[in-house]
Amino acid sequence: MAEHVPIGRLQVLECAGCEQVFTWRTKSCRRPIWCSDKCRKRTLYSGTCVDCGGRTDGVASGKTPVERCRDCSNRRQGDRSRQVGIALLGELEALYAEGRPIAEIAQILEFTTGGLNAYIVRHRAKGANLPYRRNNSSAAIAAWRRGRKQAARLHAAA
């Protein structure tokens, strides 16, 4: 740097990242070009969010840009657990429609019978395809009744 500014002088600088002006008191070290370290990382390592096209935050290690902004990454995580929930519910609905006993479904889906019953009640209330009697074939109803009894027995034994 050619210019000689006495140490301790307050300078007004423009950040190379956010272009905001910031003040800096002259030190013997190099004149900063970033208003903050956060701004440096953000500018150098931030990328474009693959989902919304917004800006992503830089990462501390700063090797590669983050591919998703925090909002989209949170939303994606939520979507994933929602998808797992939807897949599980779909499987339950299919097994339920087959007229399988609750205890058997519980075993397949790795629920306790009580837990599955609660799950069914909760999702039925939300509009899931888990009616009290969906299949009208007598065999299905018989199986369903057996399931209910078995579930009740298991429930009582538990």
Ligand SMILES: [Zn+2]
């Ligand atoms: Zn800045």
Ligand SMILES: [Zn+2]
């Ligand atoms: Zn985004």
